[in-house]
Amino acid sequence: MLEIENLHAKVEGSEILHGIDLRINAGEVHAIMGPNGSGKSTLAKILAGREGYDVTAGKVLFEGQDLLAMTPEDRARAGVFLGFQYPVEIPGVSNMYFLKTALNEIRKYRGLPELDAMDFLVLAREKMKLVDMDEDLMNRAVNEGFSGGEIKRNEVFQMAVLEPRLAVLDETDSGLDIDALKTVARGINAMRRDDRAMLLITHYQRLLNHVVPDKVHVMIDGQVVRSGGKEFALELEEKGYGWLEETEKARA
Amino acid sequence: MSTAANPLHEITTAEYKYGFVTQIESDTVPRGLSEDVIRLISAKKNEPEFMLEWRLKAYRHWLTMEEPRWANVHYPPIDYQAISYYSAPKLKSRPKSIEEVDPELLATYEKLGIPLKEREILAGVAVDAVFDSISVATTFKDKLAELGIIFCSFSEAVQEHPDLVRKYLGTVVPYTDNFFAALNSAVFSDGSFCYIPRGVRCPMELSTYFRINAASTGQFERTLIVAEEGSYVSYLEGCTAPIRDENQLHAAVVELVALDNASIKYSTVQNWYPGDKEGKGGIYNFVTKRGKCQGVNSKISWTQVETGSAITWKYPSCLLMGDNSVGEFHSVALTNNYQQADTGTKMIHIGKNTRSTVVSKGISAGHGQNTYRGMVKILKGAEGARNFSRCDSLLLGDKCGAHTFPYIEVRNSTATMEHEASTSKIGEDQIFYCQQRGISAEAAVSMIVNGFCKEVFRELPMEFAVEAQKLLGVSLEGSVG
Ligand SMILES: Nc1ncnc2c1ncn2[C@@H]1O[C@H](COP(=O)(O)OP(=O)(O)O)[C@@H](O)[C@H]1O
Ligand SMILES: [Mg+2]
Numbered sequence: 001m002l003e004i005e006n007l008h009a010k011v012e013g014s015e016i017l018h019g020i021d022l023r024i025n026a027g028e029v030h031a032i033m034g035p036n037g038s039g040k041s042t043l044a045k046i047l048a049g050r051e052g053y054d055v056t057a058g059k060v061l062f063e064g065q066d067l068l069a070m071t072p073e074d075r076a077r078a079g080v081f082l083g084f085q086y087p088v089e090i091p092g093v094s095n096m097y098f099l100k101t102a103l104n105e106i107r108k109y110r111g112l113p114e115l116d117a118m119d120f121l122v123l124a125r126e127k128m129k130l131v132d133m134d135e136d137l138m139n140r141a142v143n144e145g146f147s148g149g150e151i152k153r154n155e156v157f158q159m160a161v162l163e164p165r166l167a168v169l170d171e172t173d174s175g176l177d178i179d180a181l182k183t184v185a186r187g188i189n190a191m192r193r194d195d196r197a198m199l200l201i202t203h204y205q206r207l208l209n210h211v212v213p214d215k216v217h218v219m220i221d222g223q224v225v226r227s228g229g230k231e232f233a234l235e236l237e238e239k240g241y242g243w244l245e246e247t248e249k250a251r252a
Numbered sequence: 253m254s255t256a257a258n259p260l261h262e263i264t265t266a267e268y269k270y271g272f273v274t275q276i277e278s279d280t281v282p283r284g285l286s287e288d289v290i291r292l293i294s295a296k297k298n299e300p301e302f303m304l305e306w307r308l309k310a311y312r313h314w315l316t317m318e319e320p321r322w323a324n325v326h327y328p329p330i331d332y333q334a335i336s337y338y339s340a341p342k343l344k345s346r347p348k349s350i351e352e353v354d355p356e357l358l359a360t361y362e363k364l365g366i367p368l369k370e371r372e373i374l375a376g377v378a379v380d381a382v383f384d385s386i387s388v389a390t391t392f393k394d395k396l397a398e399l400g401i402i403f404c405s406f407s408e409a410v411q412e413h414p415d416l417v418r419k420y421l422g423t424v425v426p427y428t429d430n431f432f433a434a435l436n437s438a439v440f441s442d443g444s445f446c447y448i449p450r451g452v453r454c455p456m457e458l459s460t461y462f463r464i465n466a467a468s469t470g471q472f473e474r475t476l477i478v479a480e481e482g483s484y485v486s487y488l489e490g491c492t493a494p495i496r497d498e499n500q501l502h503a504a505v506v507e508l509v510a511l512d513n514a515s516i517k518y519s520t521v522q523n524w525y526p527g528d529k530e531g532k533g534g535i536y537n538f539v540t541k542r543g544k545c546q547g548v549n550s551k552i553s554w555t556q557v558e559t560g561s562a563i564t565w566k567y568p569s570c571l572l573m574g575d576n577s578v579g580e581f582h583s584v585a586l587t588n589n590y591q592q593a594d595t596g597t598k599m600i601h602i603g604k605n606t607r608s609t610v611v612s613k614g615i616s617a618g619h620g621q622n623t624y625r626g627m628v629k630i631l632k633g634a635e636g637a638r639n640f641s642r643c644d645s646l647l648l649g650d651k652c653g654a655h656t657f658p659y660i661e662v663r664n665s666t667a668t669m670e671h672e673a674s675t676s677k678i679g680e681d682q683i684f685y686c687q688q689r690g691i692s693a694e695a696a697v698s699m700i701v702n703g704f705c706k707e708v709f710r711e712l713p714m715e716f717a718v719e720a721q722k723l724l725g726v727s728l729e730g731s732v733g
Contacts, residue, residue: 092703
């Protein structure tokens, strides 16, 4: 589903990603771990098409298409979803209106009829249950005055409504207490499907206790330095990233 | 520096949708201004002597005045002798019903989305259609008359209700008020007149649709609304003009009078031609609007959505004379390309326990310059007066500007004043968030700006709120950068 090959990228003149290779098949859940500042969010934003990042080498194929050639909105419409590490507020725009507009744009792109307000509400209510989301939040402005937990729940809820093919979730677990973490994890698990791939970006291993990945990659200083199975995450939890950084330096 | 071009730069320009010209034979007076021209206008309108006298007094006063220069707008000197002060479509006789109106004119309004024919009329909205210097049709007149409501063109009011006109004309905005008000008083050609009798709640929206068509003419209309004790009316005006390379002057005056317990809601959707992308052409919109809350518990509420005009200079104001009277001003002003707006309000608290609310949302895009200028004045006798003001500015891009000039003058220590202000830039992060959910950059900008203006749109009558939102979207196209 997603093939990243030798991806190099610069931001404001300095190279952040130094050749990333990653391959995720449909039905798989991969995790990217790594210390702060290693380039995880940068990779996520490049996949989603955020401007300001210069891809200097490499390519990214999404279901065989050249992802980097597509506009950000077309990537979203084709099924790429990014759960943001820091979602923004949009004052005065209700969450409901925002998401209905988004869903209908995506449906239009896929040749499906648009949903009216009633049909959308029925769908939204069903998906809200997945993450125990309060209906109240639907009528508030997008992310405005939401608590940390509400913001992350809202991201997962949006994913559930938009039903992406590939979901990249950037630190969706950060800032959550253990109950909220479980709720969010339950929502993510409910979204796992044979024809959907997920990339979980996380700083800590604890999310992976609840959403068990097929593969775990460690990113350090703009490179994937080691990959392994689900038990690799536990090893990292125990040893930290330091020893990998050491071996990285030794190799260089 | 980026993988994709900046979405703020990418959006393409849309044409001004109302820029067409109607081919119709006009009766236009030669350019220039003199007492003779004023006599000619007055004669064409078959006005009673008092009107001519009033116009001449205004003209003589205007000659002694200087054009104001304090506003934060810039334009070359206006040659007042190069303007024609009267232009009217030639009519064989004054149409008695809409069926008799020239089909070319009906087609024009149709194209503007304002059907005038009885069958297609906008439900619940009575329309007075003003084309260049004259009113060409008023809908629902008879139905309103059954309730004693007078809704007609100003010219007709002068003929049919001269006592009412004489009683109220110039009582809120005297011809000495300012340069453009004096000019308007001398040469105004038409406009709307509304009179709501005691205790009547007007059952439909009253609205005037102003259209400038002829070239090299000025438009000087005048609106007068009188709400008698315990009455209510909601009035809306809309405006458009053809695309022309030269600037055209529009200097209107609006006077509102609310007596005891009366309430007037006045909404404007202003979409005069704004000029092109390089700032060529467009309307100079120099307007004086003022309401007098004369009676106790009276209320005047201004809502404006200003998206058009090359230059906007207007300060819809309230004189809060009656005890417990309420003044409101809700404004969205958008300047794109080279548009300039200097707009705001004056709330003058005179009576006891008077209250006013000011909510201003300024949006600047392209090279647009947007100035909020507002005055809140609490006079000595205004015991317990309260004001709340909020001015928010939104910048799209870095070549535009937002400026805020609040003036506050308090002469009574029991008054309560609150003022909030903010300036924000539309964020690339906000746009990207929308795009990541499948919404195009252009739709995202429009959505974010509409969200910013929500509080003001909520004040508009339902039918027009939707229009205003669309208009904002269209006015922003090609803006952002
Ligand atoms: N817009 C930017 N301008 C300058 N430097 C940036 C920008 N975005 C990210 N970086 C830098 O790139 C590196 C990787 O950041 P990021 O991808 O956010 O890391 P992570 O998500 O792994 O914590 C950091 O050194 C960060 O300072
Ligand atoms: Mg990060």
